[in-house]
Amino acid sequence: MDGADYKPDVEFDHASCLGESWGFGDHKGTLKALSSMTKKRGLVLVGEPHWLNEPDPEYLKAEDTTRDAYRNHIENVKVGEDLGLRCIYTLDSDREGWDHYKTLHWWAAEDYIRDNPGDPDITDLRAVNERYKETYLRWGRDTVGWCIYLFRKP
Numbered sequence: 001m002d003g004a005d006y007k008p009d010v011e012f013d014h015a016s017c018l019g020e021s022w023g024f025g026d027h028k029g030t031l032k033a034l035s036s037m038t039k040k041r042g043l044v045l046v047g048e049p050h051w052l053n054e055p056d057p058e059y060l061k062a063e064d065t066t067r068d069a070y071r072n073h074i075e076n077v078k079v080g081e082d083l084g085l086r087c088i089y090t091l092d093s094d095r096e097g098w099d100h101y102k103t104l105h106w107w108a109a110e111d112y113i114r115d116n117p118g119d120p121d122i123t124d125l126r127a128v129n130e131r132y133k134e135t136y137l138r139w140g141r142d143t144v145g146w147c148i149y150l151f152r153k154p
């Protein structure tokens, strides 16, 4: 189901959303939604990208996104705290983790292209994969981070 339509009839000790905040509008909408599902003193855990550096306009264009799509790290914390939550722990990505995550996509695409030469979508897949690599290497690696934020309700 669409996560945004999920309305539990109990309050949870802990609610989490790792990597799907667009379903609740954005980071703030996700924190609001999860907080509403959580008991007093319960935990809210959200995985969210953050800008490491101001994104290059060329990067935003290549990714078909906007500066406002994400916040920076401190803003991600403050958005939750402004909603009355307390941020008590963060687990941020590092470069090794990002490279692992991103380059496994390249590897899977290369394997698929090698093993399925007759697939009519191969040309498109190759082009998308090349663009994906270029965008990450040129900008993404130094532009976006991803962090797990743990908040507690008062």
Ligand SMILES: C[S@@+](CC[C@H](N)C(=O)[O-])C[C@H]1O[C@@H](n2cnc3c(N)ncnc32)[C@H](O)[C@@H]1O
Pocket: 001, 002, 003, 004, 017, 018, 019, 020, 023
């Ligand atoms: C980036 S993945 C993260 C998956 C998982 N949380 C993890 O950490 O491995 C995003 C997931 O959200 C799911 N998804 C996308 N839109 C959704 C929606 N509107 N409601 C519920 N799930 C959705 C996708 O199918 C995908 O499995």
